[in-house]
Amino acid sequence: MAKQQQHADYSQMSFETLIKEIELPKFQRGLVWSAKKKRDLINTLNEGFPFGAILIYEQDGKNVLLDGQQRLSTIKEYRENPLAYWKPLNKDKYDSELLKLNEIVKENITEKNFDSMILNRNDEFDDWIDDLDNKEIKKPIRQIFNDIKKELSEFIDLSNLQIPYLKYTGDASRIADVFANLNKGGTPLNKYEIFNAAWSREQLKLGNSEYENEIIKYVERYYDDLAEDAQFELSDYSSDDLKSSRKVSVAEFGTALGKMIVDKMPALISNDASNEFGFGILGIAMNLENKKISELIAKKSQIQSNIVEILETANRLASVLNAAFSKILQRNHNSKTTKYETGLSTTFKILSYFAALWDLVEDSEDYIQSLKNMPAYYVMDSISNRWGSHGDQTLQDYYASSLTKKNYISAVEIDRFKSIFNNWLDEQTAGILFNAQIRAITTIHANLTYLSDELSTGETYEFEHVIPKSILAKYDTQPLKVLGGSLGNAMFLPKKLNNAKKANTLYDISGSFDDLIKQSHYFSESEFGEIFKNLEISNFGIVNNIIIERAHKVIDDVTRKLTETKF
Known part of the structure; x- marks a missing residue:
């Protein structure tokens, strides 16, 4: 069997050399690592464990970073502010030193001030310690800060840190494939981000x-x-x-x-x-x-x-x-x-x-x-x-x-459409929330029927349960039995009316809603009577049958309108 040709060189380079020589291609995704993932990498470096290699590719005589931005960016962040990483990884040590400092000075130095002193921002530490009247406490105070700074300097030796890298040496047309295979761990790039990096020139x-x-x-x-x-x-x-x-x-x-x-x-x-x-x-x-x-x-x-x-x-x-x-x-x-x-x-x-x-x-x-x-x-x-x-x-x-x-030139056969719709309806499950499909189909039905220009002009409409959600929640407890979040129980109501209705039906609200009731297939007063009576005695089957019956009417409207209407 012929030996497979290798298309990448594996080596390593010091971090300091790498960030001076490396170029980031124009198309790189934004930083996506969480704070925890960044801390995990820094902890890995501190413990001397191996970590994933970055991927580079030579283009026009320059080493371009194709994968590894998250790792290099995290290390660069650490170099600029090591305390931000050392502190959460050494919280017990940090808290102990802060407590010791406050016991010495008899003050309440906050973490924010403590951090500033460690970093000696704006000479804050030097100014503060120079102003102390008690000279005897200056030495133990300096010792606290020297100990922490020593730990910070030794936590990761960036000057000797070696970064492993793979340098792709194969055909440029295959970079995307190589990139995809190497990027299956960690926070993977999708294929489009891979194309963005590979085709940037x-x-x-x-x-x-x-x-x-x-x-x-x-x-x-x-x-x-x-x-x-x-x-x-x-x-x-x-x-x-x-x-x-x-x-x-x-x-x-x-x-x-x-x-x-x-x-x-x-x-x-x-x-x-x-x-x-x-x-x-x-x-x-x-x-x-x-x-x-x-x-x-x-x-x-x-x-x-x-x-x-x-x-x-x-x-x-x-x-x-x-x-x-x-x-x-x-x-x-x-x-x-x-x-x-x-x-x-x-x-x-x-x-x-x-x-x-x-x-x-x-x-x-x-x-x-x-x-x-x-x-x-x-x-x-x-x-x-x-x-x-x-x-x-x-x-x-x-x-x-x-x-x-295939194409969309031939119209949908309405009988086939209804059959598929009814099969879908048979798969509806009990619940009280409307999923994305229900919301979309309810919207389509409303726009094709009762949210016509004549009925909806000047109104903003909201989703609502035909059987009020508060009533369903009162009688239908876990595990849920009523199809409260299904197509047959979903509709739109004017926002003002919806807010007023709450646990009521349209029949309990003053005003004339005959067109809305008719065009939306809103339950009749006798149907609501049956619904409420059977909810009280936990006879959920009859309630679901009434909901399903309305769903079939909605389906008839949607299939008919979509196959007849010219958009």
Whole structure:
């Protein structure tokens, strides 16, 4: 068997030499280690135990840090303020010395003052001890501080500290793979952070179009945020150079594209998924399946040639998709900040909308039909858990080159939609809280029916239990038996009315709510009578049947409206 070729050299370098020679690539994540994890590393160094090697790579004759920022930053922090680490790791010794000092001086010196004296900030210790009238106590006081300072100086010998490192010597195109394999312990980087580090010097040239200017702004914003907590100076970056050269790396371009698209799609995306969308959209544009996204770097020339088209198409699709889904996912009416319920959204599912529309002619029949049908698929695919696993492979089916080409041109069959919905309903479990799926479907139902413009104008609506939560909590105790957090017991009510209602029903509040009661399938007075009577005798089965019956009515509304309405 042939001997496997090694692509990395293992060695070590002194800490002081390393921080002078090392460069931090522009794309590094912010510091994410907790205080405990940092203390654990310092304690490991104090005890002389081995710790993980950092990963470096030589680019243009310079050693660039690819992995190890957290470790080096922590050691650098320790060098600048060793007391901040020594103190919690030696709390008994610290407390004992402070107590001894206060017994000598007959004062109440605080920890803050004690720390300042140890560090001798602004000559505070020297000034304080010079002012003491009792000369006999000066020597034992100095001894206390000398002992602590001696322990601090000997806790870790930074001048002789050797940092193990791996220097990758293989093909530059495989850096991301190497990075991923070496970074499985500790606080792992996701694959997009790996690409960011590995591709930091693979550059694209931007022009002066509207969206290219936006990309520049998003890259600037990224570095402004990163600069707040970076412990090493970023190499090869300045805002002025960026604006004048208009050159960004493939990594910068992908991340900035993602942030731009996410910002334009609040109706569908609520979390920070910018990298997934940026690189995912580049994969769609380059016809490169998502599970092979690490090969994007080989498409750099193609990306460069099509930058304007990629940006224009991505932004156009983001706008039309956001407009279509905002109508059904918008939550708060008449509020300054529009909120959306995105509990049915997944990254690959939304990327499939981009993939399905990417090569279609704008305003063509297939394009229009796809947009019309997507909201129904959005709900159906969620309740069937279609995107729950192997989402990257499912996404590939929507690419233009896929042999098993799928699309959204054909409308959802309403009978199949209802069947899937009813199967999902059968899996509802007892509880009192609404999960993200319930909140999203309740929002969709409300926007399609009783939160029409006629009913909701001028109101802000809030989620509410149809059977008041306080009543459920009174009768349904652990383990819970009532489907109180299910679809059949969820709806919206005007905020003012909701606050007044509390443990009451709409029938207990003065005013006319006939339209709201009818359009929302609110329980009738006789149904509430049955509910309350059976709650009192713990006959929860009948209560659940009434809730399920309303859920079926909601399902009928949602499936009918989504398959009939043009968004």
